[in-house]
Amino acid sequence: MAQATRTTTLLVGFPAGSGVDYVARLLADRLQQVLNRTFIVDNRVGASGRIAMEQLKRAPNDGSVLAVVPSGMLSIFPSFYRKLAYDPLKDYTAVAKFCDYHMGLASATTAPYKTLPEFLEWAKRNPANYGHPGMGTAPHFTGYLLAQDAGVKLQDVSYRGGPQLTQATIGGEIALAANLSGTFRELAKGGRIRLLAVTAPQRSPTTPDVPTLAELGFPNGVVQENIGLLAPVGLDRALVAQLADAVRQVAAEQAFQEKLQVGDYSSAYLDGAAYVGLTTNAQARWAKVIERSGFRADE
Incomplete structure (x- = not known):
């Protein structure tokens, strides 16, 4: 990532010690080695993870800020929250999915x-x-x-x-x-x-x-959720490809897979385009479930 800043912040919308935080720190540690750059996990806790998503939306699109995001924030939240401050498919660049649970x-x-x-x-x-x-x-x-x-x-x-x-x-x-x-x-x-x-x-x-x-x-x-890596919208395509390839390498490492399994997560890589397709299908599924249930947040 020679064109971008040499330090990248990985936003996590959940506390240190949470499952998403655990996965994010595993990823950060390995990306640091693969890309020879510094990755820092920043826990921006609050509003069920939405604060981190809103911060990513406002972040510069130079590779300095990314986010590790569980799928519910992309597939369930758009139907559950009446006033969601972000659009999962328009406001971000999907880099890759790398983990299922x-x-x-x-x-x-x-x-x-x-x-x-x-x-x-x-x-x-x-x-x-x-x-x-x-x-x-x-x-x-x-x-x-x-x-x-x-x-x-x-x-x-x-x-x-x-x-x-x-x-x-x-x-x-x-x-x-x-x-x-x-x-x-x-x-x-x-x-x-x-x-x-x-x-x-x-x-x-x-x-x-x-x-x-x-x-x-x-x-x-059958409820199979996932965790993926998002970037601000407009991130240079070459940087997106470089990040995605690094995530693919990490997801294929046996040591990474074994560490994920400690938390009952499994390594499962999809590139950005496939990740968007998976999210789109999940949005359609959960929209029907939420409508039938009547559960909606007034926020």
Whole structure:
């Protein structure tokens, strides 16, 4: 990136220690080596990640500022927020997608059900709820889709974030929890919660004994989200190509893949054009789900 500034800031709209932050720091470390330049992760937390997106929109298009972005901010937010201050497809340059992840559904070990089918039968006879880390998130709509497809009534309970949801799950405050599978995996292995199902298209290699919603009879429950790299609109095409090629190299590295897997993420590269196509399709899917659900934010 000889034509651009030698230091690049990677904006992350979530706190240090969060899943997106973890992935961004892995990427920054390797891009630093591949491109021989400095990458700094800058956590601009607030408004469910929208503050970072708005900052990227205003950033200079010289390669000095990029953002590591989870797909919900591009595919769910445009339909969920009435006054979104950015257009995911017009206000940014899609560099590449490099990471996939899925949701998990978990319960307390003290719950009177040990499998998802048992939970659904229990929910037909008892007042039931599900918790998620925030309205308008993929976990929120994962629980909604399950309730619709299974024909059960589940009251949604929104928590302030993942840590609060996890504690509520362990303590049995909620009947079912929906969040990124990686937040539940080690707790389930340690016997502190039960991981009942995942939303991946196939069983995850990190939790091979946990069934998918699709195999349990809920194909609409396939929720495969992603993380990608965005730049301000108008970034020089040569710089975009150089960045995309570097991301492709990093995504192919075994060491990078293994570190992603620690958080239950998987390496999955798409170039900018394919990334835009994937986002466009996801927007169409989530727009229908959100319209049917009636969940909208007044913001």
